[in-house]
Amino acid sequence: MGLQSTTAVPGPVPVLAEGWGWRHAGRKAPAVSDASFSIEPGERVLLLGASGAGKSTLLHAMAGVLGDDGEGEETGRLTVAGLRPSDARGRAGLVLQDPESQLVLARVGDEVAFGAENLSVPRPQIWDRVRESLADVGLDVPLDHPTAALSGGQKQRLALASVLAMRPGLLLLDEPTANLDPDGVREVRDAVARVLDRTGATLVVVEHRVAVWADVVDRVIVLAAGGGVLADGPPSKVLAESATRARLVEAGVWVPGHTPQLRLPAAPAPGGPLLQAVGLDVARSRKAGPVLRAVDLDLLSGQALSVTGPNGAGKSTLALTLGGLLAPARGELSTTPALHRGAAQSPVKWKSAQLVARIGSVFQEPEHQFLTSTVADELEFGPRRVAKLPEAEVRRRVDNIAERLRLTRLLRANPFTLSGGEKRRLSVATMLATGPDILMLDEPTFGQDANTWAELVTLLAELVADGKSVVSVTHDADFTAALGGSAVRVADGGVQPVQTLRRAA
Amino acid sequence: MSADLMTPRLSASPFSRANPVSKLAAAAVITVVVMLSVDWVSASVVLAAELLLMPVLGVNPWLLFKRGWPLLAAAATGAWATALLAEKTGAVLFQLGPVVFTDDSVAGGIAIGLRSLAVALPGIFLLLTTDPTDLADALAQKLKLPHRFVLGALAAMRLVGLLVEEWRTLGLARRARGVGAENRPLAKAGAFVGQAFGLIVQAIRRATRLAVAMEARGFGAGRRTWARESSYSTVDVWVLLGGVLIAAAAAAAAVAAGTWNFIFV
Ligand SMILES: Nc1ncnc2c1ncn2[C@@H]1O[C@H](COP(=O)(O)OP(=O)(O)OP(=O)(O)O)[C@@H](O)[C@H]1O
Ligand SMILES: [Mg+2]
Numbered sequence: 001m002g003l004q005s006t007t008a009v010p011g012p013v014p015v016l017a018e019g020w021g022w023r024h025a026g027r028k029a030p031a032v033s034d035a036s037f038s039i040e041p042g043e044r045v046l047l048l049g050a051s052g053a054g055k056s057t058l059l060h061a062m063a064g065v066l067g068d069d070g071e072g073e074e075t076g077r078l079t080v081a082g083l084r085p086s087d088a089r090g091r092a093g094l095v096l097q098d099p100e101s102q103l104v105l106a107r108v109g110d111e112v113a114f115g116a117e118n119l120s121v122p123r124p125q126i127w128d129r130v131r132e133s134l135a136d137v138g139l140d141v142p143l144d145h146p147t148a149a150l151s152g153g154q155k156q157r158l159a160l161a162s163v164l165a166m167r168p169g170l171l172l173l174d175e176p177t178a179n180l181d182p183d184g185v186r187e188v189r190d191a192v193a194r195v196l197d198r199t200g201a202t203l204v205v206v207e208h209r210v211a212v213w214a215d216v217v218d219r220v221i222v223l224a225a226g227g228g229v230l231a232d233g234p235p236s237k238v239l240a241e242s243a244t245r246a247r248l249v250e251a252g253v254w255v256p257g258h259t260p261q262l263r264l265p266a267a268p269a270p271g272g273p274l275l276q277a278v279g280l281d282v283a284r285s286r287k288a289g290p291v292l293r294a295v296d297l298d299l300l301s302g303q304a305l306s307v308t309g310p311n312g313a314g315k316s317t318l319a320l321t322l323g324g325l326l327a328p329a330r331g332e333l334s335t336t337p338a339l340h341r342g343a344a345q346s347p348v349k350w351k352s353a354q355l356v357a358r359i360g361s362v363f364q365e366p367e368h369q370f371l372t373s374t375v376a377d378e379l380e381f382g383p384r385r386v387a388k389l390p391e392a393e394v395r396r397r398v399d400n401i402a403e404r405l406r407l408t409r410l411l412r413a414n415p416f417t418l419s420g421g422e423k424r425r426l427s428v429a430t431m432l433a434t435g436p437d438i439l440m441l442d443e444p445t446f447g448q449d450a451n452t453w454a455e456l457v458t459l460l461a462e463l464v465a466d467g468k469s470v471v472s473v474t475h476d477a478d479f480t481a482a483l484g485g486s487a488v489r490v491a492d493g494g495v496q497p498v499q500t501l502r503r504a505a
Numbered sequence: 506m507s508a509d510l511m512t513p514r515l516s517a518s519p520f521s522r523a524n525p526v527s528k529l530a531a532a533a534v535i536t537v538v539v540m541l542s543v544d545w546v547s548a549s550v551v552l553a554a555e556l557l558l559m560p561v562l563g564v565n566p567w568l569l570f571k572r573g574w575p576l577l578a579a580a581a582t583g584a585w586a587t588a589l590l591a592e593k594t595g596a597v598l599f600q601l602g603p604v605v606f607t608d609d610s611v612a613g614g615i616a617i618g619l620r621s622l623a624v625a626l627p628g629i630f631l632l633l634t635t636d637p638t639d640l641a642d643a644l645a646q647k648l649k650l651p652h653r654f655v656l657g658a659l660a661a662m663r664l665v666g667l668l669v670e671e672w673r674t675l676g677l678a679r680r681a682r683g684v685g686a687e688n689r690p691l692a693k694a695g696a697f698v699g700q701a702f703g704l705i706v707q708a709i710r711r712a713t714r715l716a717v718a719m720e721a722r723g724f725g726a727g728r729r730t731w732a733r734e735s736s737y738s739t740v741d742v743w744v745l746l747g748g749v750l751i752a753a754a755a756a757a758a759a760v761a762a763g764t765w766n767f768i769f770v
Contacts, residue, residue, distance in 0.1 A: 065721050090723040101711060102718035104660050106638055113732035118723035126732045166722065285673075325677045352685030361681040367710065368678035371699075386683045416710065430682070 012041035012202050013091050013169030015062060019076035021227070022057055022066065024417065029409070031057040033075065033227035039219075041169070044196060044203040046213050046235070049223035050252040050449045051421030052406075055206040056097070058223070059172050061085060062204065063094035080170060090119050093168030097175045097420055097447075099155035102162075108134070108150075109143030111158060115166040126165075133161040136198070137191040152311040153184030157191060164195055171196070173205040175420065177212060178446050179364070181310045181475050185212060192216065208421075208449055210239065211256045222253060252451035259478060260454035265465040267484055271301035274339040274438060274469060275322065275347075275359075279331035282314065282321040290329045291317050295495045297488070299438065299471065301338065304464050304485025307473045313490045315473045316364055316442055322471065323361035323440040324348050339437055356386050360436035364443050364473075366427035367416060375402075375418070375426060376411040382434025401429050404455050421447035425456070432459060438469045445476045457482050518563025519740050521634045525643040527741035528635060531748025532627035538752040539623045544764035545612060547755040548619035554751045555626045564633055572633075576625055584618030637662055639735070646735040653725055660719065664711055668704065671711075675703050 021033035032054035039045055049055050060066045061078055064085035080088040093115070096102050105111045112130045121129065130143070137157040141150070150158060156176060163171070173192070177185040193216045196203055207213055210220075220238045224230040230251055231238045238244050239255055248255050277297040281290040291314035299305060299322070307315050320326045321333065324347025334345050335358075343354050350358070360382075363369055372378050379402060383394045402408045405425045410418065415426055424447050431439055439460070445453055460470050460483060474480060480487055489496040520528075539551050559566055570577075588611045595608030641659040645652045679685055679700055686696040719725070759765035 060717075063721050065717050089721070092721075094718075094721040096714070096718060096721075098714075101714040103663075104656075104715065104719055104722075106636075106663060110638055110732065114719075114724075115722035116730075117732050118725075118729050120728050120730050123730060123732060123734065126730065130732075162722065320677065323681065325681060351687050352680040353683050355685075356681065356683035363674075363678050363681070365674075367707065368674055368703075369682055371679070371682060371684060371703075382683070416706070434683075 010167055011169050012200050013081040013088070014041045015039040015170065015202065015204070016079045016082075017076070018078075020058075020061070020078040021075040022054070022061060023073045023075075024057070025070065025072050026417070027413070030054075030073075030075075030227065032061075032223065035076070035223065035227075035229060037221055037229060037232060039202060039204070042200050042202055043219055044217040045205070045219045045221055046210065046217040047204055047206045047221050047223065048208075048210065048248075048253050049230070050225045051208075051425075051447060051452055052410075052419045053223045053225045055223060056174050056419060059094065059174050059204065059206055062170065063092045063172050064089045065094065090115075090166060091168060092170040092172055093163030093166050094172040095156075095159050095163055095174065095176055097178060099152070099159040102159050103147050103155070106146060106148070107143065108139070108141055108145045108147055108158060111147050112162050112165045115162055119166055129165045129167070133164040136164055136195050137161045138187065153180050153187060156180060156184070156188055160188065160191060160195075164199075167199070168201060170202045170204070173203070173207075175206055175208070175447065177207065178420075179311075179443060179475070182477075184311055189213065189216060208254055208447065210235075210254050214239070214256055222248060222251065225251065249450070252449035254450050258450075259482075260450045262454055262457060262461075262482055264458060264461040264482075267304075267461070268302045268465055268467065270303040271467060272338055273298050273300050273336050275299040275333070275335055277322065277328075277331065277333050280321065280328050280333055281330035282317050282326065283329040284317055284326070286327075286329075291493065292490065292495060293493055294331070297322070297495065299469050301437070301469055302464055302467045303469050304460070304483045305469070305471045306480040306483065306485065306487040307471065307490060308475065308480065308487060309490035314493075315490045318490060318495070319361065319440050319442055319471065319473050323359050323438075324350055324355050325361060353386060356382070356434060356436060358436055359438045359440055360431035360434055361440040362427050362431050362442060362444065366423040369427050369430070370415040373414055374411065375407055375413050375415055378415050378426060378430055379407075379411075379433050382430055386434055397433050401433050401459075404459060405429050406452055406455070419447075421449065421452065424448065425452060428456065432463070436468075438471065439463065441470065441472045441474075443474060443476075444472050445474065445479050453479070518561065518634070520562045520744065522738070523740045523744045524647065524735060524737050525631070525635045525640040526647045526735075527737065527744045528631050531744050532631050534748045534752045535627050535755075536624055538755055539620055542756075542759060542765050542767055543613075543616055543620060544759050544766055545616040545619055546762045546764045547759035548616060548623045550755040550758045551623040551751060552619055552626070554754070555623065555630070558747075562630055562634055564630055569629070569633065573625075573629055576622070576629070580618045580621040580625075583621055584614040586614075587617040588614030639733075642731060642733050642735040646731055647737075652729060656719075656724070660715055661712070664708065664715065667711070668708060671707055672700070672704055675700055675707065679703065 016038050017035045020035045021030050023030040047055050062080055062085055078085060081091050104114050109130055112133055113126050116126045116129050137160050139154060139157045139161055177188050189212055205213055214235050218234060220235050221232045222230040231244050231248060245255055249258055277295050280295040282292045283290045309315050321328055327348045335347060339358055343350050347359060370378060371381060379398045380394055383389045383397050402411060407426060410422060418426060428444050445456060448456060457479060464470055535551060539548055588606055591610040591613040593605050593607045593610055597605060597607050598611060599606040637659055641655045644650045645655040684696060684699060686693045
């Protein structure tokens with residue numbers, strides 16, 4: 001068996017791609033094509049590319065979990081340590097983007113031990129590895145701590161530790177710091193750097209925000225959206241030389257020191273109030289205690305409001321409450337006639353059709369909100385069924401939004417098969433197409449390349465200029481600065497004073 | 506039964522340290538004896554023993570009631586129905602129109618009610634006092650069940666627990682898109698079906714992603730080792746002995762009282 005024989009030779013692992021490509025079953029165009037590169041043992045590679053360019057697909061292929069012929073069509077050759085990736089499983093350790101979906105067991109120690117058990121590591125050594133891996137990533141909890149009770153950042157570090165206990169010669173990370181607060185991002189990155197220094201393993205990490213990893217990696221490979229490799233070399237060269245820089249900017253790579261050019265409409269002076277919270281306590285459920293207390297907040301028409309704060313502070317719960325989805329635990333959330341237009345005062349009492357015409361909430365996890373089986377149906381759903389627009393107007397709106405958010409070539413695809421960034425854009429787009437008075441967005445820019453990011457910011461700024469309100473829960477400081485408006489910080493069980501931002505011109 | 510029956514609240518009782526396999530064996534012996542005869546003597550002996558042993562087993566009666574009350578209701582309904590429908594022999598106890606209760610029909614009803622409780626409790630005790638991970642370890646290491654199957658089931662069970670939360674989130678997410686449950690019954694039913702469908706999709710998605718994550722961590726290939734050793738200790742002897750004793754006492758009491766009626770004759 002390939003697995004047993006390969007675990008006997010630990011150490012850094014090389015990767016070789018020769019004209020490699022993959023087309024997912026059910027798609028006309030390949031996700032990756034013509035990728036050729038050779039990664040030496042111990043190299044640290046940052047894999048870049050526009051959203052949908054095939055980065056995750058390539059990473060899954062290296063981990064040997066892309067599936068068989070039924071799930072797609074392979075071209076060219078890809079080897080890990082000279083073997084087919086599926087025979088080299090266990091040499092490569094993959095950390096998926098969503099740490100939640102890779103938890104297998106109920107206790108932290110068992111979770112970390114799982115991979116080592118599968119590789120037939122003798123029992124006493126397993127526990128040595130478990131303790132070592134947890135120390136490496138700096139996760140300081142008892143071995144019998146429940147995995148479900150960890151914060152987002154802790155879960156991400158647990159996922160990393162679980163993979164490290166396998167002593168992989170190749171570490172594959174897919175956007176490991178997406179959705180983490182700035183402290184969490186640094187923690188995870190430093191943990192990875194520490195581990196690499198000690199083990200010398202090869203690293204391939206996918207991340208849109210280049211700056212985070214620029215100091216850790218020694219090579220950058222950029223996948224071109226249309227196939228092939230756009231750039232390949234040390235970061236100092238690829239990211240600094242003006243010729244490649246220009247090409248990368250064009251392709252939507254977040255080149256450090258370059259913020260995408262935005263042409264935003266002038267921000268209007270905010271209008272009258274729409275939504276008012278007075279002494280609001282917010283809680284996930286009636287039984288659970290409040291996560292935030294005594295929140296006072298006014299939302300005006302034509303206002304952009306950013307909600308920031310550390311992981312687990314209660315930002316999403318606040319957004320759900322303001323969005324009329326969770327009942328306030330205490331205090332009052334009321335609407336002005338400009339918003340309720342004759343419906344009840346309190347948004348939780350609205351019928352769902354009344355709600356979505358007034359407040360459109362976009363959840364952190366896009367998949368929860370998908371209702372139909374194609375991207376086109378998904379986009380048409382709101383304008384047709386909720387806003388009841390005439391057919392011609394539905395078409396115009398949908399085409400326009402799809403075009404601007406680069407979803408046009410995906411209109412026939414199933415929403416659940418989209419890439420991470422594409423799913424995010426689609427779920428925001430469905431609400432943009434519906435056109436409520438208030439948009440309540442949870443992490444609207446995660447997983448976006450610089451081009452789609454700029455388009456998203458522009459669309460939202462246009463809405464604000466139109467007199468709509470946009471509330472965004474976000475860790476993205478560039479986004480907050482670009483959209484302007486005001487910001488509140490959620491921390492320590494409360495909402496801290498509003499600070500007014502000026503839009504970076 | 507409520508879904509959180511899945512999550513044991515482990516106490517420090519010695520019983521919770523017993524190997525799940527011996528608990529399983531003891532529960533099986535008791536269950537088989539109760540199943541063999543429909544009579545109230547054997548069922549009451551077993552039930553009494555189960556209730557008396559609760560402190561030793563580390564089962565909190567209040568918790569048991571909170572999570573197991575639907576079972577109590579089901580047993581009571583079963584007893585009532587049997588008393589109502591069984592053959593009407595013996596003295597009439599109560600009559601109101603077509604509703605007749607006699608000596609024998611009431612005895613039959615009580616036996617059925619007690620019996621369903623006596624049969625269900627060992628299994629519930631097992632779940633309440635056993636960590637699912639330990640159970641999986643024991644099934645794979647001691648009973649040599651295939652580890653792919655056992656660990657797959659364990660992971661699936663964790664996902665089932667998460668589905669409760671998932672259902673709630675889906676409800677909110679769909680309301681946010683304008684397809685929430687409304688007051689009209691028909692719309693409500695439609696929304697429920699849609700949400701249930703969404704839940705199935707999410708369950709499949711989660712399971713697929715988890716399978717990929719497990720595969721990426723080397724799961725499923727050939728031999729594996731176990732980080733936690735599933736072992737027997739003297740506690741297990743006591744657990745087994747206890748199970749056999751209760752079963753024997755129940756059968757003996759029923760035979761002595763002349764109520765033993767072997768179900769297969
Ligand atoms: N399971 C699947 N079935 C069909 N198509 C898929 C599947 N997974 C991804 N795709 C498609 O393949 C292309 C590449 O997807 P991939 O997830 O690799 O992109 P990515 O570079 O990781 O993007 P992002 O930065 O947005 O995460 C996309 O067009 C996507 O829609
Ligand atoms: Mg991706």
